[in-house]
Amino acid sequence: MQKITENILWTGIKDWDLRHFHGQELSTQRGTTYNAYIILDKKNVLVDTVWPPHALPFMDEIRAFGVENIDAIIINHMEPDHGGTLGMIMDIKPDIPIYCTQKGKEIITSYFRKDWNFVTVKTGDTLDIGENTLTFVEMKMIHWPDSMMVYADKEKVLFSNDAFGQHYCTKSLFNDEVDNHELYQEAIKYYANILTPFASLIKSKVLEINKLGLDVKIIAPSHGVLWRENPFQIVEKYLEWSDSYQEDFVVVIYDTMYQSTKKMAEGIEKGLRGKGVLVKLYNAAVTDPSYLLTEIFKSKGMAVGSCTVNNGAMASIHTLVHEIRSHKFKDKPFLAFGSHGWSGEAARDIHEGLLAAKLSPVANPVTAKYNPGEDVLEACEKAGAMLADILKI
Numbered sequence: 001m002q003k004i005t006e007n008i009l010w011t012g013i014k015d016w017d018l019r020h021f022h023g024q025e026l027s028t029q030r031g032t033t034y035n036a037y038i039i040l041d042k043k044n045v046l047v048d049t050v051w052p053p054h055a056l057p058f059m060d061e062i063r064a065f066g067v068e069n070i071d072a073i074i075i076n077h078m079e080p081d082h083g084g085t086l087g088m089i090m091d092i093k094p095d096i097p098i099y100c101t102q103k104g105k106e107i108i109t110s111y112f113r114k115d116w117n118f119v120t121v122k123t124g125d126t127l128d129i130g131e132n133t134l135t136f137v138e139m140k141m142i143h144w145p146d147s148m149m150v151y152a153d154k155e156k157v158l159f160s161n162d163a164f165g166q167h168y169c170t171k172s173l174f175n176d177e178v179d180n181h182e183l184y185q186e187a188i189k190y191y192a193n194i195l196t197p198f199a200s201l202i203k204s205k206v207l208e209i210n211k212l213g214l215d216v217k218i219i220a221p222s223h224g225v226l227w228r229e230n231p232f233q234i235v236e237k238y239l240e241w242s243d244s245y246q247e248d249f250v251v252v253i254y255d256t257m258y259q260s261t262k263k264m265a266e267g268i269e270k271g272l273r274g275k276g277v278l279v280k281l282y283n284a285a286v287t288d289p290s291y292l293l294t295e296i297f298k299s300k301g302m303a304v305g306s307c308t309v310n311n312g313a314m315a316s317i318h319t320l321v322h323e324i325r326s327h328k329f330k331d332k333p334f335l336a337f338g339s340h341g342w343s344g345e346a347a348r349d350i351h352e353g354l355l356a357a358k359l360s361p362v363a364n365p366v367t368a369k370y371n372p373g374e375d376v377l378e379a380c381e382k383a384g385a386m387l388a389d390i391l392k393i
């Protein structure tokens with residue numbers, strides 16, 4: 001355990017070795033942490049638990065503190081990386097009141113099948129624990145239906161759960177003691193991959209939190225480092241990221257079998273560069289998909305291409321188009337392209353998939369039969385230039 005303020009202990013787990021999260025969906029090259037906390041007051045309150053594969057060291061700490069000394073548990077969110085070890089504590093002291101949202105109660109009950117002493121809370125509800133009054137703020141669908149935050153007024157700490165987190169395991173627990181370039185790489189990757197689908201909710205929720213005018217000394221998320229130096233910097237970033245965020249570059253992403261689609265990608269890149277645009281070119285088959293989604297999130301627009309195989313796009317691009325759609329990216333004009341031998345569905349499928357994602361094409365798909373000749377490469381270059389003009393970079 002480590003003190004983060006005079007009366008708050010961090011009792012989480014540092015998972016240095018984790019390289020994938022949410023099954024294999026999300027890469028975590030810098031590991032992660034599962035942050036749990038104990039507020040020491042007249043009533044001692046445990047805020048969240050950890051992912052069950054790390055239950056043993058977590059429970060060693062909790063037992064050393066004394067389960068009998070825990071007067072209440074707050075489960076801000078019952079995804080197993082935060083609520084998963086709740087059952088081990090409740091097995092020892094089954095009457096501890098559990099504070100959570102109504103949805104939280106339903107989800108906890110679904111996981112553990114136990115009728116524990118639940119106290120359901122809503123935004124604005126408070127809990128007096130002695131020196132601190134705790135105020136609950138629902139965060140519905142940021143990113144689960146049960147998500148919420150809690151604020152401890154005397155300690156001035158906002159326990160934000162997944163919001164404002166990062167999959168970033170470091171020696172220090174605080175933002176002013178880590179490499180901030182790495183920190184922001186992880187914070188934006190986390191936002192792009194996990195929170196983008198909920199961007200419109202995030203914007204209104206952040207504005208609501210700002211209106212509460214909380215005097216916050218530390219924002220303490222459930223993953224990664226705590227925001228101690230200028231804690232609202234990450235809140236401001238979330239406002240920026242949730243508002244059609246764009247940086248001044250274009251991504252050209254392709255998959256290829258015999259280099260024909262790669263040559264087309266390079267033609268499009270040439271057209272973009274000719275207009276002075278910064279371009280990032282990626283082969284989706286050999287690039288970390290979580291990184292690619294982050295790059296798309298940051299980009300001003302994109303060109304996506306694949307050759308046709310078995311009447312469709314190659315697997316990496318097929319999956320990528322699905323991910324773009326499910327992440328609900330906005331304001332990313334696109335161009336589809338691809339080579340083929342005979343049937344030629346890939347470029348059309350990419351085009352239609354991105355249309356279904358409610359994104360706007362800058363032109364019809366550019367295609368090549370077998371090997372792109374000079375005429376096709378010229379068309380690719382022109383399409384790249386057109387993309388640059390439309391994006392007004």
Ligand code: FEO
Pocket residue numbers: 077079081082143144162222223
């Ligand atoms: Fe970190 Fe939604 O769990």
